[in-house]
Amino acid sequence: MLKQTPLYAQHVALGARMVEFGGWNMPVQYSSILEEHAAVRSTAGLFDISHMGRFIVSGADAEAFLQHITTYDVAKIAVGQSNYSLLCHPHGGIIDDIFIYHLPDEYLVVVNASNRDKDWTWFQQHAEDFDVTLEDRSDSWAMLAIQGPIAEALLNAADDVEADDLTYLPFHGVALCRLFGVDGLIARTGYTGEDGFELFFSAGHAPLIWESLLTLGQSAGLKPCGLGARDSLRFEPCLALYGHEIADDINPYEARLGWVVKLNKGDFIGRDALQRIKQAGPSRRLVGFEMVERGVPRGGYPIHSVDGEPIGAVTTGMPAPTLSKPLGLGYVPVASAHTDSEFDVIIRGKSVRARVVKTPFYAARYKK
């Protein structure tokens, strides 16, 4: 039985095409992926991301616990700020990528929908030696993302949105807010390469907030957006997706996420292995590539050297909507990972030439 978010009825009423994603019945598109993608790049889009996991970590050792199980230096995340981090295995492979929000007296950790159970178990297993309380708010809270260049103006224009003035909420900032009379949290975070916000509030209020935001933004071009556009929007700025660019057998240095690993912050799970991997240098690397010959790369397609030797695989590929050409991300040996190096993507049995290009494909337009 697939799980449903508190907005399932709204998605169906909007005529969304529903698909299975990580055990959830989720909207993949409402109108068209291209239209929804374009709305986020030019105006704004609204996403139901309640399927993601939301854990609260509190107690005297909350910071020490998060330092122990994640790779980023949590001490550097001030109250009212948030940051990207990773959970790694002792061997250095990535369990999940997560977002840590530092709230007054506690931390909110957002994890991938497909990894909720795995991560919750991992948190509990490693909490024993710490004075921490873990609470799973995944079902009791809903989570929406409103993303795009007019997201800030839209929220500021709503009479009953009180988060002071969102103009002053910095990149990755998080604050208490009152939205359409409902108390919640608002953060300047997202997964689209655009400025935008993520909203957290009690699940029972999800339909009210969803419908009020859509009404508020309708005439300005705000569109409900599904997982299809969420994927194409994160792909262009080359934001990793668990199960594709990152996985349990991929380490952060290969995935070009070395900046999230703070080896000097003190001990943490995976540190020794990650130190060794960093010193030795990874053997393969995530690269972005364009097609020299006609063809569309897709996740899972093999990559061969121009001599026909299997050397890697595509992690994500598609016709990139904003860039109007087929692009791909994939793993290849370091020797083939430099800009302009060429290899073949095997598309339905046919070798199609591709060339490594600089990433990201699309420069994110965050508010700094």
Place this chain on the structure above:
Amino acid sequence: MSFNTPLDLRYAESHEWVRVEGDEVVVGITDYAQDALGDIVYVELPAVGATFNAGDVFGVIESVKASSDLYAPVSGEVTAVNTDLEDDQAPINSDPYGAGWILRMKSSGEESALLDAAAYEKHVAEQQH
């Protein structure tokens, strides 16, 4: 969800349609197929003169989300392809039975064995369970 299924066409279970025009057939993908694929952004078409058996893959159609093979609904030689689609694929979504046509083939007479509109609609309904 209801889809446009013109009564004068024949349909393959793989969601191509066939229209008989003299001694040729015109082939495209159905309204149901274009809707299921979403925005089509790329097509790979065969060369004029290529021959296919019914059920052979003759081309590829790609949306943002997925790639999908195109199957020859009947056997025969390709006499024309809609090269306009190489630059602009939007007609496949907006006008799948008209400007979104994909290719023409010499008629082999096999089209009479394909599904009629009612049988195709039933086939689609079964796929949607």
